[in-house]
Amino acid sequence: MNKHIVRAGAALATVLLATAAQAQVAGTFSVRIGATHIAPQVRSGDLSAPSFPGTRVDVDPASALTGGLNYMLTDHWAIDVPIGLPFKHSFYGDGAIAGVGKVGETKVLPATVFAQYRFGEANASFRPYLGLGVTYAKFFKERTTATLNALSGGTPANPTTADIDDRFGLTPQVGFVYNFNERWFVDAAYYKSFLKTRTHLSSGQSVSIRLNPNVFAVGIGYRF
Numbered sequence: 001m002n003k004h005i006v007r008a009g010a011a012l013a014t015v016l017l018a019t020a021a022q023a024q025v026a027g028t029f030s031v032r033i034g035a036t037h038i039a040p041q042v043r044s045g046d047l048s049a050p051s052f053p054g055t056r057v058d059v060d061p062a063s064a065l066t067g068g069l070n071y072m073l074t075d076h077w078a079i080d081v082p083i084g085l086p087f088k089h090s091f092y093g094d095g096a097i098a099g100v101g102k103v104g105e106t107k108v109l110p111a112t113v114f115a116q117y118r119f120g121e122a123n124a125s126f127r128p129y130l131g132l133g134v135t136y137a138k139f140f141k142e143r144t145t146a147t148l149n150a151l152s153g154g155t156p157a158n159p160t161t162a163d164i165d166d167r168f169g170l171t172p173q174v175g176f177v178y179n180f181n182e183r184w185f186v187d188a189a190y191y192k193s194f195l196k197t198r199t200h201l202s203s204g205q206s207v208s209i210r211l212n213p214n215v216f217a218v219g220i221g222y223r224f
Contacts (some may be wrong), residue, residue, distance in 0.1 A: 008112070009048025015191075017110045024072060024075070025180070026123045029070070030069075031070075032068050032219035032222070034065075034066060036063065037062075037216070037217075038061060038214075040061065040212070041212045042057075042059050042209060043143070044094060045207055053149075054095040055093075056097075056207070057199075059093075059209070059211065062088055062089050065085050066219070067159050068082040068219060068221075069081045069083065070221075072141055076119075077115070077116070078115075078118060078129075079114070079116070080115075080133075081113055082217065087110070088105060089108060090102050090104070091103050101145075103145055103148040103151070104145060104162050105143050106141065106164055109137075110137050111135065111137075113133055113134060113186065114132065114133035115132055116131040117129060117131070118177070125179045126176065126179075127176065129173075129174075130172075131172065131173030131174070132168075133169065133170075133171040133172045133173060135170075135193045136166065137167055137168075137169065137195055137211075138166050139164035139166055142163060144159060144161060144162050152201055158172060160203050161202040162199055163200045165197045168194045171193040172187065173190070175189025175190065175217075183223050184222060186220055186222035187217075187219050187220075187221050189216075190216055190217075191215045191217075193211070193212065193215065195211045196208065196210045
């Protein structure tokens with residue numbers, strides 16, 4: 001009787017180990033949900049004339065509910081696509097107009113596709129990875145404030161509006177996956193998008209902004 005129990009236990013353990021070993025191999029698809037924080041590292045150009053010399057802007061950080069899709073092409077190479085809600089960033093006066101407060105805001109939806117290389121064996125619990133992606137930043141719902149109107153000559157009847165160019169940027173990434181079991185895992189990553197855009201005002205002025213944000217993402221995932 002004991003021999004049968006031992007044999008059954010060994011068989012079950014073998015099945016479980018085999019399942020775990022298949023958890024991260026080629027053809028595996030996974031989803032995750034979590035949060036992402038974007039912290040722009042701003043280098044603003046000067047607002048074009050007519051303006052005070054050194055008129056610049058700064059951009060505050062933003063967080064949003066996000067997730068992602070991942071597909072293992074091989075035991076080591078994967079395609080990863082972060083998805084989520086738009087981020088809302090506010091713009092503030094800087095340089096010659098530092099201290100004037102908020103001058104505008106925008107929503108942005110960064111669409112990124114990563115190629116990832118995962119280190120370690122396919123059945124390892126902890127797998128660090130490196131990624132390289134391309135990001136397309138879509139800016140929309142740009143809004144300005146009364147402060148910007150006062151600075152640019154806008155009026156309540158004819159307010160100064162803003163439009164931000166959508167741009168592509170290169171995005172390197174480093175992160176890790178920790179597997180709780182063959183299905184559930186946590187994914188954490190840091191990446192940096194090298195992104196420069198330009199804001200155009202209806203007054204005819206414009207300002208270039210190098211954003212280059214630091215991005216921190218974490219999520220709980222399920223593997224199919």
